[in-house]
Amino acid sequence: MTHATLDPGAPDLPGAPSRTASRTGTAAGTRARRAARRRAALEWTAVHSLGIAAAAFFVLPFVFVLLTAVMSDQQALTRSLWPHPFVWSNFRTVWDTPGFLTWWRNTLVYSVVGTVLTVVSSLPVAYALAKFRFRGRNTVMVLVISTMMLPPQVVIIPMYLFWAKQLHLDGTLWPLLVPLAFGDAFSIFLLRQFLLTVPREYTEAARVDGCGELRTLLRVVVPMIRPAIAAVALFQFFACWNDYFGPQIYTSSNPAAWTLSYGLESFKGAHHTNWNLTMAATVLVMAPVIMVFFFAQKAFIEGVTLTGVKG
Amino acid sequence: MTAVHPALRARRRRAALRNLAFLSPWIIGFSVFFCYPLLSTVYFSFMHYDGFNAPVWSGGRNWSYVFTEYPLFWPALRNTLWLVVVMVTLRVVFGLGVGLLVTRIRTGAGFFRTAFYLPYLAPPVAATMAFVFLLNPATGPVNHVLGGIGIPGAGWFTDPHWSKPALTVLAVWGIGDLMVIFMAALLDVPREQYEAAELDGAGAVQRFRHITLPNIRPIVMFAVVTGVIQTMQYYTQPLVAGKVASGIIGNSGQQFEPGYPDRSTLTLPQLVYNLGFQRFDYGSACVVALVLFVLAMAFTALLMRRRNGFLSAED
Numbered sequence: 001m002t003h004a005t006l007d008p009g010a011p012d013l014p015g016a017p018s019r020t021a022s023r024t025g026t027a028a029g030t031r032a033r034r035a036a037r038r039r040a041a042l043e044w045t046a047v048h049s050l051g052i053a054a055a056a057f058f059v060l061p062f063v064f065v066l067l068t069a070v071m072s073d074q075q076a077l078t079r080s081l082w083p084h085p086f087v088w089s090n091f092r093t094v095w096d097t098p099g100f101l102t103w104w105r106n107t108l109v110y111s112v113v114g115t116v117l118t119v120v121s122s123l124p125v126a127y128a129l130a131k132f133r134f135r136g137r138n139t140v141m142v143l144v145i146s147t148m149m150l151p152p153q154v155v156i157i158p159m160y161l162f163w164a165k166q167l168h169l170d171g172t173l174w175p176l177l178v179p180l181a182f183g184d185a186f187s188i189f190l191l192r193q194f195l196l197t198v199p200r201e202y203t204e205a206a207r208v209d210g211c212g213e214l215r216t217l218l219r220v221v222v223p224m225i226r227p228a229i230a231a232v233a234l235f236q237f238f239a240c241w242n243d244y245f246g247p248q249i250y251t252s253s254n255p256a257a258w259t260l261s262y263g264l265e266s267f268k269g270a271h272h273t274n275w276n277l278t279m280a281a282t283v284l285v286m287a288p289v290i291m292v293f294f295f296a297q298k299a300f301i302e303g304v305t306l307t308g309v310k311g
Numbered sequence: 312m313t314a315v316h317p318a319l320r321a322r323r324r325r326a327a328l329r330n331l332a333f334l335s336p337w338i339i340g341f342s343v344f345f346c347y348p349l350l351s352t353v354y355f356s357f358m359h360y361d362g363f364n365a366p367v368w369s370g371g372r373n374w375s376y377v378f379t380e381y382p383l384f385w386p387a388l389r390n391t392l393w394l395v396v397v398m399v400t401l402r403v404v405f406g407l408g409v410g411l412l413v414t415r416i417r418t419g420a421g422f423f424r425t426a427f428y429l430p431y432l433a434p435p436v437a438a439t440m441a442f443v444f445l446l447n448p449a450t451g452p453v454n455h456v457l458g459g460i461g462i463p464g465a466g467w468f469t470d471p472h473w474s475k476p477a478l479t480v481l482a483v484w485g486i487g488d489l490m491v492i493f494m495a496a497l498l499d500v501p502r503e504q505y506e507a508a509e510l511d512g513a514g515a516v517q518r519f520r521h522i523t524l525p526n527i528r529p530i531v532m533f534a535v536v537t538g539v540i541q542t543m544q545y546y547t548q549p550l551v552a553g554k555v556a557s558g559i560i561g562n563s564g565q566q567f568e569p570g571y572p573d574r575s576t577l578t579l580p581q582l583v584y585n586l587g588f589q590r591f592d593y594g595s596a597c598v599v600a601l602v603l604f605v606l607a608m609a610f611t612a613l614l615m616r617r618r619n620g621f622l623s624a625e626d
Contacts, residue, residue: 047415053530054409055426057485062429064452079455086399121336128333134326142615149537149611150542153583154604157593159344160353165362173508182340213329242434245580249588261436265551275444282437289432301428304469304488305495 062221069280076276103263113241126191148185171254194228231303356556356597399538406489431487468556471575549576
């Protein structure tokens with residue numbers, strides 16, 4: 001993400017003032033240059049003040065949540081902003097709340113297993129859509145994009161009836177995990193976007209060397225698109241971690257199968273007005289996502305860019 | 312020619328089998344988890360079905376119920392429309408604004424980009440609960456701070472006039488994805504165009520109008536249409552906000568009249584849940600699901616018309 005170079009209004013671009021300066025005398029030139037420098041300083045200040053104001057809007061909610069998370073019960077009910085004293089044990093209290101650890105484990109299973117299943121099943125589909133020529137390829141692509149854009153509520157009634165009334169698997173994680181073993185539209189779309197950037201020569205060369213398609217994919221293509229796989233895995237991990245609707249539909253009957261997203265709310269219920277504990281729980285749910293992001297920032301941002309920009 | 316034919320045919324068949332093998336996860340998934348349930352949704356929309364007694368044909372009864380009697384349908388549609396107009400507009404405007412800002416920031420660019428991006432990652436349930444707390448009229452820090460500078464705070468999630476604006480603030484807070492997309496698009500605008508315009512004496516506003524905007528128009532369109540599709544699916548945030556702000560005891564099974572306060576946070580997807588899983592009227596829930604389907608497909612078609620780029624295969 002080299003971005004600093006493009007800067008439409010940047011004063012260091014060859015602009016009118018310096019041009020005039022070279023044509024007129026030195027005194028006027030110095031004055032013009034000084035004016036340009038002053039304008040640059042002014043712009044720097046304006047841009048960065050605006051940046052700080054915007055950053056405050058984006059960061060302060062996190063700060064307030066963190067501060068409230070370490071307040072005492074009584075203080076959280078008042079309008080004070082600074083914890084006095086700092087009650088770090090709130091995190092411990094949340095952690096020890098019955099259910100919390102189970103929900104944490106369920107969320108981890110859903111996110112990790114779901115991510116692996118998604119990548120393994122979406123990769124061959126994306127590869128076929130990017131590298132094979134066949135009739136109906138565009139139709140498949142249109143259908144993939146359509147399902148990607150579809151609200152999950154559209155098909156939830158029959159899906160629920162199928163899992164709950166026919167297979168009796170509601171109250172477990174199975175209804176959430178199994179569909180991910182059959183390709184996820186968004187992941188297929190994103191992987192295909194990446195795969196289109198892999199030069200055809202590589203796959204062609206592998207084929208000439210007698211590599212089967214599957215070997216080509218695993219040995220030649222996968223190592224080349226490792227960042228793409230990381231991006232897709234991250235998106236899926238976050239999607240599972242953040243999913244609320246799926247767990248609400250399929251696991252609500254059995255608290256032992258709840259995930260954090262779904263359990264978090266009832267946690268709030270268990271401690272009706274305890275905003276401090278609620279915010280401590282919120283921090284504990286947000287923390288892993290943010291930590292994962294800091295480890296894999298680049299892959300993630302590349303993924304976001306590619307969904308919107310490259311066609 | 313005739314001699315090559317069988318070999319060629321064999322090769323074609325092998326290629327077709329290979330394609331099928333690679334596509335099979337999607338083909339199975341699409342049939343089992345999409346086609347079959349979609350057809351079932353259509354089927355159930357004409358049935359009276361409560362999940363216990365066998366489904367009974369009821370003709371257009373569910374359809375007329377949803378459109379003429381179900382008291383939540385029209386408020387939900389109106390809310391969705393409100394959210395589409397206000398939320399999508401503000402998200403795109405702020406996303407572009409922050410994108411522009413970020414391309415001009417020199418010092419501490421990494422810090423600013425991360426700060427603008429992080430809220431996008433916050434899990435929706437956690438973020439919503441955080442905002443219900445932050446905007447709590449009695450104990451929340453936002454009204455406290457507003458009061459400190461002499462602005463009377465609003466009722467936010469507890470006031471039907473302010474609950475949608477509160478949701479909008481939450482949505483604008485999470486524009487990190489749009490910022491990244493706009494930033495990438497802005498960096499792709501050819502620099503020479505700006506230099507030429509500057510030589511012609513164009514000011515910043517003119518440069519934005521005549522160079523930046525035309526260049527990034529496709530991305531703006533993309534952001535608007537995907538924004539509309541996302542808003543159609545808007546579910547977790549309004550539901551959790553309504554529940555938490557109304558003080559309902561979490562997932563205790565306590566009946567929750569969705570849309571608190573006063574149906575103001577009701578959206579279409581919530582109706583599927585309300586009809587199907589709270590009132591066990593699966594038939595009517597399927598009607599709402601189909602309404603959602605038609606709306607989402609209409610905008611998806613628009614998106615694909617605008618950006619056939621989606622389908623371009625550069626091979």
